[in-house]
Amino acid sequence: MKFKGSDHVIIDYSDVGEGQAVVLLCGLGGEKEIWFSQEQFLLGQGYRVINLDARNQGYSSRTPLKAVESFAMLKICKSYSCL
Structure with a gap:
């Protein structure tokens, strides 16, 4: 699925399961697919998993890349708060 953040950047994510939400975020350069095993475990434990x-x-x-401000933590957090 996709959503548009507060600064119009399109964020790709998955939202599966029910229960208390757990948000999975990669470090720099990672992709959400690296969390596959953890996602399956958490779903088996009854959690809702949001992976982006x-x-x-x-x-x-x-x-x-010239837009250094697009990597600022506050801007990143604002984008995710729309989710």
């Missing part, structure tokens, strides 16, 4: 590709990673949209 950060901006400029995986299937999420890219922002110009």
Whole structure:
């Protein structure tokens, strides 16, 4: 699935299961697929799992590398708060 963040960057994510939510985020350069085993475990334990590709990673949209402000933590958090 995809959603548009507060600054119009498209974020790719999955949202599966029911129960208390657990959000999985990759480090720099990672993609949400690296969490597959953990996601399956958490689903088996009854959790809702939200797994997303950060901006400029995986299937999420890219922002110009010159736009250093697009990598600022506050901007990143604002994008995810829309989810």
